[in-house]
Amino acid sequence: MGWFRKDKGEIDVDGPEAGQSGLPELDQFGAIGSYQPRVQTGAPAVLVPVEPMPTDAAHETFLSLKRRLHQEVIAAIDLAQMRTLTDAELKEEVHRNAVRICRQDPELRNHPRQEELIEQVMNEAYGYGPIQELMADPNVSDILINGPRQVYIEKRGQLQLTNVAFHDENHLLQIVQRIVAATGRRIDENSPMVDSRLPDGSRLNAVIKPLALNGPLVSIRRFGARPLTSDDLLKNGTLTPEMLEFLAGCVRARVNIVISGGTGSGKTTLLNCLSRYIHPSERITTIEDAAELMLQQPHIAKMETRPAAIDGGQEVTMRDLVRNTLRMRPDRIIVGECRGSEALDMLQAMNTGHEGSLTTVHANTPRDAVSRLEVMVSAAGVELPIWVVRKQIASAINLIVQIARLPGGQRKVIAISEITGIQTDVVMMHDIFEFVQTGIDDKRVTQGYFQATGMRPECREKLLANGVDVPLEFFEPRRLLTLKERGG
Helix, strand or coil, X not given: CCEEECCCEEECCCCCCHHHCCCCCCCCCCCCCCCCCCCCCCCCCCCCCCCCCCCCHHHHHHHHHHHHHHHHHHHCCCHHHHCCCCXXXXXXXXXXXXXXXXXXXXXXXXXXXXXXXXXXXXXXXXXXXXXXXXXXXXXXXXXXXXXXXXXXXXXXXXXXXXXXXXXXXXXXXXXXXXXXXXXXXXXXXXXXXXXXXXXXXXXXXXXXXXXXXXXXXXXXXXXXXXXCCHHHHHHCCCCCHHHHHHHHHHHHCCCCEEEEECCCCCHHHHHHHHHCCCCCCCCEEEEECCCCCXXXXXXXXXXXXXXCCCCCCCCECHHHHHHXXXXXXXXXXXXXXXXXXXXHHHXXXXXXXXXXXXXXXECCCHHHHHHHXXXXXXXXXXXXXXXXXXXXXXXXXXXXXXXXXCCCCCEEEEEEEEEEEEECCEEEEEEEEEEEEEEECCCCCEEEEEEECCCCCCCHHHHHHCCCCCCHHXXXXXXXXXXXXXXX
């Protein structure tokens, strides 16, 4: 990262003045050694809506001291020794130097926020900079950065402004570049957008200038240290026990399932939960743009796309990986998200022996999900009549599970729909379960209930043939109670 001087502001440690600074050589983003961010478990950050960071004299003094301490800590590191230390040992050495320098410097020693100074320097050198505390808070599900002075989070379904800020646009950009570089991706003026996976499984998307007009835009979709389970979905009221048992039976019986929903609705979380019902003896291949699936089975072949590299490295697309996975003898194929021409290959795989495959799509209703698939297949460059495309969809996909993020932040499975065939070029489908929204309360939290529609699934015969017996009373027209409503 850049370094600060009172007379010159920020300078680049790789620039012409780097050799004059007396500082050890660092990597291009100022990281100490190979950057491996580690989220530490600790007390949640105190987050309240506030105005942007103050610019009074006390705050400027704090920033100046932090920059000075940062410089002196790095200058004190023995480069020869650094190469022989593990990451944990190097981190301990940096912390020890920071404490020692603070004790020797009267201004630092007597500063009332000395511990905070040391902590922030450690975050700058090893962590996520100003957002380190947010990354350590298990209750934060999303971090949304709109330039250096505006950082929002989603916590328990609600968006709120925090008191976190970066020094300036360059500081934010360098933190983003350092994080992205550690994942093998890049972001710069020639490649101003990136989608990447962080070491803890979180997903980062960033857009910088010239596309982002007011500074870097960063979205981090957090993944907790403990993945959500089916029990968590039941406790949260995402679906009812009957709905979960039916879906679990469909996974065991190798029914092809598409999970549909909007951004942040919980598609990947639901996919993770349902994948746990796949038998451990099966070979699963997963294909993602940025790996975020956390499957627990022992036999998993994970693959991730790769963007084109500056040095001429070839781009590897989702479609390339879907085609290749057919040669890998998979029992199941899981595509993290179908968003383009790979949909055609996915449908063909489902139709040619790879039953029980799962994927997600961005759509607001089950019917919209079918339309999205039609558009994606058309993007494959293969000229197929629309009736052929719809026939492919109808024969490949058995269930569409629609999940939504409702007002108030709740995630609900609002429909489980079965595709039953094609009639006069129209894909036929019916809802088996649905969520009926009745209103919004004073706190703008969605009110409603789940119900079985009375439609018996045609795929029940397949479930029975595979030894899965879902009681018929699950499908009788009635209101379904969540675990909480049952007093569980």
